[in-house]
Amino acid sequence: MTDTPTSAPVPTVPTPGHILHRMSMPVFLFSAVFATALGVSRFAILPSLTSIEVGGVKRDAAGLQKRAEELKVQIADVQEERDEDILTLQGTPYRALVNAKISGDSGLELLEAFRAAARDAVRGTPDAVVITQAQVDGKTLTLKGDVSGVGPGSMTVLAQFTEILRGDARVVSLVAPTFTRLEDPKIGPYSPFTIVLTLK
């Protein structure tokens, strides 16, 4: 008897392709278990663990948000209805006129507020910016006055005061004054101004 070559597989060196092939099934099984476990947890376990019972009803985050919004809407509606019963003539031109009158700042309050701003414009010189005239016409306030007693820096002080007014919460827009410096034999250099403010 002579030895004949067998048809058994020829031993070969494993290539990366072989390794990937052998790993494919275990990795697939692991992935399937991983995704299934997380899916079950996401849809079956997590909602029950993260729901909160409020007023005898269990709700998740979205349900709680929706319930809170519903309650806020209901509160606003009931509050409005209650206020209508308490406050007569709601929704009439009379009420609109009264509300407009009561809520608005009076001309004197505005003038006092801007006078205070003028006094604080130059530290240590409260009379540097003087408002001599104020005119409130609807939403427009016109301030007239002058900056004096600060030497040749009167225009700079006027610019600072203009910026203070521009930054005031009640002011929507402002027409800046013309910046000029005049000489007066008594008070020295001064800058007269007319500033037009549009109010909220």
Place this chain on the structure above:
Amino acid sequence: MTFHPHPHWQIAAARWVGSLSLIALGAVFLAQHISTVRDVRASSLPLAQEIPGLERRLNVLKQQKELSELSHALRTGSPEEHVHVYVLPEEADLDKVVTAFDALTQELRQRKLLTAISPIAFGETTSGPEGMTEQSVTLELALHQEGIEALQTFVKLSGLLSVADALSSEERSRLLLQTELENPAAIVALEQFLNTDLLDYLREPRPAEEQLLKSFSSQSFERAFRDVVRTSLLSDAGRLLHPVFAEKLSAARLWPMQMMDINALSLESGNAPGWYRVKLEVVLYMRSV
């Protein structure tokens, strides 16, 4: 160990694609876990604490609404009639307007807050807001700063009928909220207070205030109430309409006044500190026919 020289590459590739897809799906689920837990911490717990408070407030408001409906049904007198006859008439009663300003200027002269007043000029009637008509009234005065405050208060008070009218919506809301917190049933007492005739209240504030404060046992409502009264128009009105002046307006049938508002105000510094030359344009409102 032996390796098949020709493995099933297509099956292996399909397994790898499937594995990667499943891992991606798992990652999505994991991200959802994280966001759910984060939502619970960030919103669910605060909402769970907020909702019982909102439910309680809704119940309180419903109770108050029922009580105020009942009280509203039992209320007598019609403010609409006062508005139609006195506050927003079809035509301005110029005589009454002039008499009212005359009474005010006399009062200011007595208090040494006014030195001069120009003739009062009436403008043409024009169309105004909300389907109303309006007429301007202009006058010039030499006033002390306190006199300007009194003048502004006088114009603000024109047309107001009840205590509620002299409070801003924020001030009314503050009192209502305090009622909800302390004694929801006291809404009836608050409603009665708010609907008290303004001039009656200014002449003698104590009975109306005591009637309201009787409904609250704690001091916090009283503190809030006093604060509202002190900072509102009621305080300025109380200083201007002292009992004698209020009685004078009432006796001359000048109250309720026709609705007016300041349209333009010009202040020019006067010769003495605190004094101003004031140009005032007031608008009278009328109901259009």
